[in-house]
Amino acid sequence: MVETARYLKDVEADVIRPLSQTEAKSAVALLKDAARQEPAIAELLSGDDPLKPFLIAALTLSPYLRDSAAVSPQLIAAALSDPLETVLEELIATARDCWKPRDGQTPSETEVMASLRKAKRSLSFVVALADLGRIFSARDTTLYLSRFADAAVAAAIDHLLLGGHESGKVVLKDVERPSERSGLIVIGMGKLGGHELNYSSDIDIVVFFDPESGILVDPVDGTEIYGRMMRRLVRILQERTADGYVFRTDLRLRPDPGSTPLAVPVEAGLLYYESRGQNWERAAFIKARAMAGDIAAGEDFLRQLVPFVFRKYLDYAAISDIHSIKRQIHVHKGHGAIAVKGHDVKLGRGGIREIEFFAQTQQLIAGGRMPPLRTRQTEVALKALAEANWITQDIADEMTQAYWFLRDVEHRIQMVHDEQTHNLPDTEAELKRIAFMLGFADTASFSARLERTLRSVERRYARLFEQETKLSGVEGNLVFTGEQDDPGTLKTLASLGFERPADMARVIRTWHYGRYRATQSVEARERLTEMMPKLLKAFGESSRADEAMLRFDSFLSGLPAGIQLFSLIGNNPALLSLIVRVMSSAPRLADIIASRPHVFDGMLDPALMAELPTRDYMSERLRSFLTVARHYEEVLDRLRIFAAEQRFLIGIRLLTGAIDGAEAGRAFTDLADLLIEQTLTAVEREIEAAHGRYPGGRVALMGMGKLGSFELTAASDVDLILLYDYDDEASESDGEKPLDATRYYTRLTQRLIAALSAPTAEGVLFEVDMRLRPSGNKGPVATRIRAFRKYQQEEAWTWEHMALTRARMVAGDEDLGDETCAVIAEVLDRPADVAKIAADVREMRDLIEKEKPPRDIWDLKLIPGGLIDIEFIAQHLRLVAPARGLAIDTHGLTTREALQALGAELMTDDDLQTVLEGLSLFTELSQIIRLCIDGPFVPKEAPAGLVERVCRAGDCPDIRTLEGEVKRLSKAVRAVFRKTVSA
Structure with missing residues (x-):
């Protein structure tokens, strides 16, 4: 493997210096104690070998090495005489073979764990000394650490498979080589995969298995058997013992770790990456x-994943994908100077991650067409990119040199206490330790070299991502990969305004794992990731950002697809702002779009805020929308x-202030x-x-109450009276199933009520109230016009005449409607007993106040001096006007218009101005509250966005001021009511 053997004795004496003379004396004392047990150490101390001052310096600089030497002096002795490669190869072989039976006896799990730990401690000690002495480069260090990890994991897997064989869970094909043809696949990821482990690195592995490999007694049990094995694997490797x-060990890079077992079937894994595999x-x-x-x-398995990793064609989606990875796994460049103290040499600006990502990004872009770029190691990737003329040789050399220097720094940071950290110390004393470990004379020269390196990397990286500013705008981590929270990301979310950053991170990971239909496609997740910084910033700036975000999550969960929405939001700040406003202010609207996402389509209309929702505007759209409906139920749906x-879009206009409460009504x-x-037309056809x-x-249909006075809210029901007439000579209808008049019009009315109010998958049109018909609930649901005239002229109470003041024909036969209006005018225009009317109105108001008292000051309809008082004032004035010699027709007018005409x-x-002022405020607040929430308005419990909106509607700086204004106006209106409705 190596041409020339390397020995620790080849170290130069001044390669590192001790942290201090005090520390040096302590190290010498430790070595003297060790010399009593190890002759090789005693011999070293007695001479002038350059190894002696090096070893003393090393023990002063690394408390971890010092503690290891104190516990196990033989570690030093083992490193002194034999070639380093020989020592390390023996340790790796020891680890790899620790599972094998000896003398016919299979080692226990405890024995395997002890063997691996002792070998790892010895290897770490020797590698650290070789690294500090510059006998090994960072390349050697990462290689030996990675090879040992391979051996340890492979040994643990063989041990577990052999144990499974002996217990009858699996049947191995070769007990001497348990893993061969087992179908159990262990993939090393990240630095482990690239043979680039750092000194105190975690190892990332992903485990798959083939249920049809032939070793499982029952393939159905594979997930349970291998899942149990993987739990034991983690215990074998990472549990801390006396050794x-x-x-x-981290298994969270497996597909969708929140919902998959520790070992994933091969086919399930391939299907996941093909359909839901993510950018990172x-x-x-x-x-x-x-x-x-x-x-x-x-x-x-990895060969089958090549098309997933390296796309054949470079298109917009691929480029978008590259940018989105940047947002997921990297810390955004901040502003200001690079600080050495406390700097994260892995994730910080100009750090190791930027070099890795510099290479990986270009590998992803070009690797589909250029197989030589599909290499695992960062240095080799940079070289391949230069050979492919993708980058210049100078850039490759510069980034390679920076990479290994930063890896050296990273190793020194971790050698101090054997901790998985990448942050430089933030004190001068501890920074000096790192500088000395790297061979620098002082912290100033180390800092200068580090800053130069970081700036070089940052500059090259920034040029690769010239669109970075456009892509982000959020400073800090935004990492939503894996299953564990990234601390930097939680900090970023908190700084953006989220109170429960861990919960928000978990929600966002749900999106990225494609668990909703809207985020299942690769393209949708790409767009979502691109817009994530803008989205989080926008939600963070809203009041109660967490609640708003959860409502948006509910909305996403119901969307059938997401790519169009995400693309539009990403390029349309106004639309994003609108969505945030809905989610933060209007739970009712948010629930509507979550349960019926199709209503959101209307928000995509660029003319939404420009065109007011007039009757003609909606009529034209309704006519077009109904064109394709052929059958009764289809028409109703x-x-x-x-x-x-349309209710939603009217509500959006009201919420944003494009229209006011009266216009919304x-x-x-x-x-x-x-x-x-x-609906009436459709029902008549059916009948x-x-x-x-x-x-x-x-x-003819007569609208009463708020329907009659053009003052419906988003949550109003409709008050209707159905009137009919027919030829006296006719005894029944002329169809195949004839009905007499009473049954015919009763059935028509019942059918109409059902069509309007029956709940279906598409919701309900309106709740219908017909209690204002003659004789109320006791009378027939449909009323013939002559009966209606007789009742109103001879039997109706004052409150029923009050209701008539807001009556209006809304649908049906025009002639019958005109006839009905004439009856109403005749009833209302008769001079009446003013005192009796006033007494009846007061009595009616007192009865309502007694039977339905207001919940609180925000019950704007029922509070004394609220909307009922104002409506009663208008109705009273209309009933007494003829007796005062006035002929004022209020048919078809709003309450405001009626008050202005009569008052x-x-x-x-x-x-009059007091009442109109109260009507304006109470109407505006009622419209907004009914739009945004179901149930009572309680400021302390209401969304902060809604509280802000009602304050803005009332032109008040805060809710307490608005409450005071409501109390002032309601008191004034009640005084006007008492004054006006008097004998």
Whole structure:
């Protein structure tokens, strides 16, 4: 393997210097104690061999080496005489063969663990001394560490397979070579795969198995058997015992680690990478190597993954993929000077990761067409890129030199305490330790060399990613690979405004693993990763960012596909802002788009905010939308779809302030009119198909309450009265199943109610309230016009006449509608007993207040001086106007319009303005609250975005000021109510 043997005695005396004379004296004392046990050490101390001051210096610089030597002096003795390669090869062979039976006795798991730990400790000690003495380069160090890891993992796998054979779980094909043809594949990933392990590295492995390899007694049990083996493998390698540990072992680079077993069936693995493999996994598999278990099967598995890792054609998606990897596995370049103290030489600016990614990125871009670039080792990859003229030779040399220097620094950092860390010390004293370990005379010369190297790497890397600023804009880690939280990413999420960064990271990993339909395609995940910095920044800036993010997650979970949305959001900041506003302010809207993602399509219309939702605007779209509907149920379903989308879009306009509460009320009502009209038409066709037409039959629908006054909210039900008429001579309808008039129109009404209010997969059009019909719930659901006239003229109570003041025809036969309006005008225009009306109105208001008291000040409808008081004022004025000699028709007017028409004559200007001011504020707040949440508005529990929105609607700086304004106005309105509704 090597041409010239290398010995520790070849070290130069001044290659490193002791940390201090005090430390040196301590090291000498330790060596003298060791010399009593090891003659070779005593001989060394007695002479002037250059090895002596080197060994003293090494023990002062590395507490880990000093402690190891104190516990096991033989480690020093073993390194003194034999060639280093011979010692290390023997240790590797010892590790590889520790599983083998001796004298017919299979070693126990405890014995295997002890053998591996002792060999690892010895190898680490010898390698560290050779590295510090510059007898080994960083290349040698990484190679021997990686080869030992191969031997340790392979030995543990053979031990486990042999144990499985002896227990009857598997039947090996060759007990002397357990792994051969076993179908159990162990893939080394990352630095292990590239033979580039650092001194205190974890090892990343991925395990697959072939259920049909022939060694499983029952292939169905493979997942359980091998899963149990892998748990034991981790224990064998990483559990700390009195002898230490071998390697911390990570199995989380397997496909979708949150939902897959520790050992994954080969076919499941291939299917995953083909359909759901992620960007970072492509980069990770550049270095992947079959290193234990069934090597032949492992190499075949990796050959099948080549098309996944190296795409044949360089297209937009591939380039996008490369950029998205950058966002997932790298720390974004910060601003300001590179600081040596505390710098992360792996992940920091100009660090090892940037060199690796510099090479891997270009390997991914060109490796599909240039097989020589498909190499695992970073240095070899840089050389291949230069030979392919992808980069210049100067750049390859510069990056290679920087890579190995930084690897040297990394090793020294880890040799101090055998810790998996990449951060330089942040104190001068500890930084001097690292500088001396590297052979520098002081920290200043080391810092100068390090800064020069880091800047060189950063410069080359930045040129590779000239679009970096555009791609990000977020400083810090955004790593969502594997299953464990990246500490830097949690810090970044917290700095962005998230209160539970670990929960948010877990949610985002769900997206990246393609567990939702919207993120299952490679292209969708590429776009999602590209927009992740913008997305997180936007959500982070919203109030209660965590809640908003979880609502967005719910939305994503229901999307049938995501690529279009992600592409649009990535290129449309306004759309992203709109989504964030919905998720942070309006849980009700967020729930709607989560359960019915199709409503979101309307947000993609660039004219959304430019065009107001007028009746004509919606009518045209509804007509077009219904064109393809052929059958009754299809018509109703399309009406429900249209209703959900248009309500949502009206709500979006209200939420963003494009329209105010009054305009929203008009828009919601216009939409209701159109939907009710189309539903009535569809129901009439169905009734006529089954029962025929009723001779002379006419139907009209009268809207009452907020429907009648154009003041519906996003959550309103609709108050309807169905009126009909027919020829007196007719006794039944003319269809195959004739019905008499009462049953005919009753069935039509019942069918209409069902069509409007029955819950289906597409939702509900409206909850329907018909209690305002003559005789209320006790009367028939449909009323003939003559009965309606007689009832209103002779039997109706004052409150029913109050309701008539807001009545309006919304659909049906125009002539019958006109006739109904004439009846209403006749009833309302009769001079009435003013005192009685006032008493009845007061009594009605008192009854409501007693039976339905307001929950709190935010119950804007029911509070004293709230919306009911204002509506009652308008209704009272309309009923008493004829007695005051006024002929004012309020048919088809909103409450505001009615108040302005009546109040100008029947109220003082101050009182009218007070009521109108209260109506404006309460309407605006009610519309927004009903739009954004279901149930009561409790500021302490409401989304912060909603609280901000209602404060903005009330033109108040905070919720306490707004509450004070509501109390002031409601008190003033109640005073006007008492004054106006008096005898």
